[in-house]
Amino acid sequence: MISLTLPDGSIREVAEGTTGLQFAQSIGKRLAGDALAISLNGRTTDLNIPLTASSEIRILTFKDPEGRAVLRHSCGHVMAQAVMDLFPGAAPAAGDWADERYFYDFQVSRPFTAEDLQKIEQRMTEICQADVPFKRMELPADQALQALGSTRNLFKEEIIGDLAGQGQVISCYSQGDWVDLCLGAHVPSTGKIAAFKLLMTAGAYWHGDESNPQLQRIYLTAFPSRKELDEYLSQIEEAKKRDHRKLGQELDLFTISSDVGSGLVLWMPKGAALRFELETFLRGKLVEYGYQTVYTPHIGKLDLYRTSGHFPYYKDSQFPPIHMNEHGAEAEDSEEGYLLKPMNCPHHIKIYEATPKSYRDLPYRLAEFGTVYRYEQSGELSGMTRVRGFTQDDAHLFVTPDQLEEELQRTVDLVLFILRSLDFKDYRIRFGKRDPQSEKFGGSAGLWDRAESNIRNVLRGMNMDFSEEAGEAAFYGPKIDFVVRDCLNREWQLGTVQVDYVLPERFDLKYIGSDGSPHRPIMIHRAPFGSLERFVGILIEHFAGAFPAWLAPVQVRILPVVDEVLPYAEKVYAACRAHGFRTELDSRAEKIGYKIRAAETEKVPFMLVVGRREAESGSVSLRKRTQGDLGTLPLEETIGKLRGELARPAE
RNA sequence: GCCGGGAUAGCUCAGUCGGUAGAGCAACGGUUUCGUAAACCGUGGGUCCGGGGUUCGAAUCCCCGUCUCGGCUCCA
Numbered sequence A: 001m002i003s004l005t006l007p008d009g010s011i012r013e014v015a016e017g018t019t020g021l022q023f024a025q026s027i028g029k030r031l032a033g034d035a036l037a038i039s040l041n042g043r044t045t046d047l048n049i050p051l052t053a054s055s056e057i058r059i060l061t062f063k064d065p066e067g068r069a070v071l072r073h074s075c076g077h078v079m080a081q082a083v084m085d086l087f088p089g090a091a092p093a094a095g096d097w098a099d100e101r102y103f104y105d106f107q108v109s110r111p112f113t114a115e116d117l118q119k120i121e122q123r124m125t126e127i128c129q130a131d132v133p134f135k136r137m138e139l140p141a142d143q144a145l146q147a148l149g150s151t152r153n154l155f156k157e158e159i160i161g162d163l164a165g166q167g168q169v170i171s172c173y174s175q176g177d178w179v180d181l182c183l184g185a186h187v188p189s190t191g192k193i194a195a196f197k198l199l200m201t202a203g204a205y206w207h208g209d210e211s212n213p214q215l216q217r218i219y220l221t222a223f224p225s226r227k228e229l230d231e232y233l234s235q236i237e238e239a240k241k242r243d244h245r246k247l248g249q250e251l252d253l254f255t256i257s258s259d260v261g262s263g264l265v266l267w268m269p270k271g272a273a274l275r276f277e278l279e280t281f282l283r284g285k286l287v288e289y290g291y292q293t294v295y296t297p298h299i300g301k302l303d304l305y306r307t308s309g310h311f312p313y314y315k316d317s318q319f320p321p322i323h324m325n326e327h328g329a330e331a332e333d334s335e336e337g338y339l340l341k342p343m344n345c346p347h348h349i350k351i352y353e354a355t356p357k358s359y360r361d362l363p364y365r366l367a368e369f370g371t372v373y374r375y376e377q378s379g380e381l382s383g384m385t386r387v388r389g390f391t392q393d394d395a396h397l398f399v400t401p402d403q404l405e406e407e408l409q410r411t412v413d414l415v416l417f418i419l420r421s422l423d424f425k426d427y428r429i430r431f432g433k434r435d436p437q438s439e440k441f442g443g444s445a446g447l448w449d450r451a452e453s454n455i456r457n458v459l460r461g462m463n464m465d466f467s468e469e470a471g472e473a474a475f476y477g478p479k480i481d482f483v484v485r486d487c488l489n490r491e492w493q494l495g496t497v498q499v500d501y502v503l504p505e506r507f508d509l510k511y512i513g514s515d516g517s518p519h520r521p522i523m524i525h526r527a528p529f530g531s532l533e534r535f536v537g538i539l540i541e542h543f544a545g546a547f548p549a550w551l552a553p554v555q556v557r558i559l560p561v562v563d564e565v566l567p568y569a570e571k572v573y574a575a576c577r578a579h580g581f582r583t584e585l586d587s588r589a590e591k592i593g594y595k596i597r598a599a600e601t602e603k604v605p606f607m608l609v610v611g612r613r614e615a616e617s618g619s620v621s622l623r624k625r626t627q628g629d630l631g632t633l634p635l636e637e638t639i640g641k642l643r644g645e646l647a648r649p650a651e
Numbered sequence B: 001g002c003c004g005g006g007a008u009a010g011c012u013c014a015g016u017c018g019g020u021a022g023a024g025c026a027a028c029g030g031u032u033u034c035g036u037a038a039a040c041c042g043u044g045g046g047u048c049c050g051g052g053g054u055u056c057g058a059a060u061c062c063c064c065g066u067c068u069c070g071g072c073u074c075c076a
Helices: A020-027 A029-034 A065-086 A114-129 A141-151 A154-165 A226-240 A244-250 A269-288 A302-308 A345-354 A401-421 A445-461 A502-506 A532-542 A563-578 A592-601 A612-617 A635-645
Strands: A002-005 A011-014 A037-040 A043-045 A055-060 A091-098 A101-107 A134-139 A170-175 A178-181 A195-205 A214-223 A254-256 A265-267 A299-301 A338-340 A364-373 A389-399 A427-433 A467-470 A479-485 A491-500 A522-527 A556-560 A583-585 A606-610 A619-624 A628-634
Touching: A011 A020, A020 A029, A020 A037, A020 A055, A037 A065, A043 A065, A055 A065, A065 A091, A065 A101, A065 A114, A065 A141, A065 A170, A065 A178, A065 A195, A065 A214, A091 A154, A101 A195, A114 A195, A134 A141, A141 A154, A141 A170, A141 A178, A154 A170, A154 A178, A195 A226, A214 A226, A244 A254, A244 A532, A265 A269, A269 A389, A269 A401, A269 A532, A299 A302, A302 A338, A302 A345, A302 A502, A345 A364, A345 A389, A345 A522, A389 A401, A389 A532, A401 A445, A401 A479, A401 A491, A401 A522, A427 A445, A445 A479, A445 A491, A491 A502, A491 A532, A502 A522, A556 A563, A556 A592, A563 A583, A563 A606, A563 A612, A563 A635, A592 A606, A606 A612, A606 A635, A612 A619, A612 A628, A619 A635, A628 A635
Parallel strands: A002 A055, A427 A467, A556 A583, A556 A606
Antiparallel strands: A002 A011, A037 A043, A037 A055, A091 A101, A101 A214, A134 A170, A170 A178, A195 A214, A254 A265, A299 A338, A364 A389, A389 A522, A427 A479, A479 A491, A491 A522, A606 A619, A619 A628
C-alpha cells in the first residue's frame, strides 16, 4: 500500500500500481470524468501511469492551469498528426503553450492558408472522435529516433541529441500509429478534447533566433466543451472593442498619418487634453518628491551618444544621423553630426556637469517630459503602444551610494502611486537583470552585481512580488519594469526604474564628498508612465474609453432641450468653462434623446440638460453617464458638485 | 527586418463571372421646438492605397511599392 496526500491534507491508502484515473474514480465519478492529468509532488503526470510511491497528489481538471495546459498540449499533438496526414512533406519542429494558447511550428513548402486550417480542423475532429489513447514510451536516444518514424526530422534529431547529451530520459507519446517526441503529460485519449479551434498562423524562427530558418506556426486553443470555447471566442471579440486604435479613432483622441510618418503620433485636441491632465497630475508630484524640471533639445551631437554608448549599441534602431558640421554644411567627415535623441540621459548628465557638485547637492533630481526618437522595426509598430517618436516622463537622479536604496524606494513608491491613482491593479513587476552570456551589457560584472543587489534589497524591503529575468536589463544597468497587458493580451512595459553605475563612469561624473575628495555618483533613471503615448494607449483600453471624470477630454456637455433656451445654455456653458471644466455645448436642432445618446456614446461623464423649467429657475438637470438623471439643482450648487467630481486624485 | 492577411465615401462595410461604384451611420440643407440613449425629408461626398502590366474593357486578374493588421524577432 502507498499513501496519497490530497490538497486538503487528507491521506488515502491505495494499492501500489493504482493509476491516477483509478484513484480519481475512487473519489468520485464526476471527478474521474473531468480529470485530465494528475500532479504528483508538483509534477504534472499522465492519469494512466501506475503510482508506485507515497506522494502528494492533485487531480488536475480544466479548472487547474496545469490541466488546461495538458488539454491544449494534447490538442497540439492531434494538430501535428492532422498536419502530417494532410501535408506529408511537413516537418513538425516544436510546440509550446503561452497563456490560453498552444502552438506548434512546422517546416512546410508553403505557408498554411485559411483553407488549409479548415481541412486540418476537420481531420483533427476525426482524430478526436476516434478517441485514440495517448501512450507514453521512455526510450534511449537511438530507439527514440526509430520510434518517431515519419515524425523524425532534423529538428527532432537536434532535440534528441541535446537531451541525450544532458543524459536525460527521452520520452515519446503515440496516439495510434503516430508518434511524437514529448515530455508530457497528456490526456488519456484524444476523445477528451471536446472543443478546439485553430486561431491563427504566423511565421516563427527555429529556437526563436532570427538567423535560423523561419517555420510556420499554428496557434490553437481547446476547451472541455463547445460552450466554453464559444465563450472564450466571444470574450476575445468583446475585448477587441476596447482596442485603443479603434477607440482612439472613434473618440478623436489621436491619429497617425502616413504623410507624417509611420509610428509618429498626432495628438488630437481630445487626446491632448487627456495627456495634458496626466502631465499636470505628475508635475504636482514632482515638486513633492523634490525633482527640478529641465528642458533640453531634441538633438545632440553624435559624439555625445558615442560616449553614452547609445549610438553604438542601438545603431540599427535609430533614425540615421544628420551629418553636418559646425557651419551648417553637410559634413565631409561622416563621423561628424547630430542624432535625434534616443534617450534624455546624456542631456541631463550635461546639466549635472554644468556646475560642480558636492555631496550636499545630492540627491540631484532632474525631470523632463522628454521626447525621444527611435527607428523601431516596421513590423513592430502598433498604434500608440509601439511608436517611433514618444515622450518619456523621464527623470535622472544623481545620488551617493548611501542614498541609493532609499531613493530607489521613493521612485518605486511614485510609480505605485501613479498606478494606484489610475486604478491599475493588473500589472506585474519584472526585475530585469544582465545576461552574463550576452555581450550586450556594458560595465564590469562587479558594478552589475552591486546594482542588482540594490534592486533586490529594495523590492524585498517593500515586500513586492516580482520575477527576476536575465537579459531584460538595459545595457547600462538592471531595472524594475511595471508590465501590463493590452486588450489582445500582449504585454507592454509602462513604468520603469533603473539603476546605473555605468553612465556615471563613461561620463566620468563626480561630486566632492565630505572628505573633500571626488567620488562617483550613481544614477537612477525612472519614468512612472514610461512613454506618454504607450501609457495613454493602455489607459484607453483600461477604461474602454470611459475615463474617470478628472481625465475625460470633455467633462461636461450642456444639452439644451429647445432653441428658445440657448441664451441660458450659453450662460451655463460659460459658467462651467470659467470654473475650468472642459465643457461643450450641443446646440444642434436635435431632440434631447438624441443629444443624450450622443453624449453617452462619446463617454462624456456629465450632462447638463437645460429646458424652459431650468432657464426660468436658474437651475440645471444633472445627468451622469451610465447612471442617468440625478435630478434638478440650482446652477451654483451643480457647479460646486462638479468641482468635487472633477478634481484630480490626491493622497 | 521576416512570414502571412488586408486596403472601396469621414466611419463600418457590400460590390456576383472582368462590363459606367452601393448601403447604414456621420456631414450638410430644410421641416419639426421636442424633457433624459437614435424625429422626418432631401443633398453632397470616391485617385476603389500608389505605380506598372494583361484585356475591347480592371475595384475585380498579374507584378512592384506604400501603409496597415496578426504573429516572429527586436525594444536604451
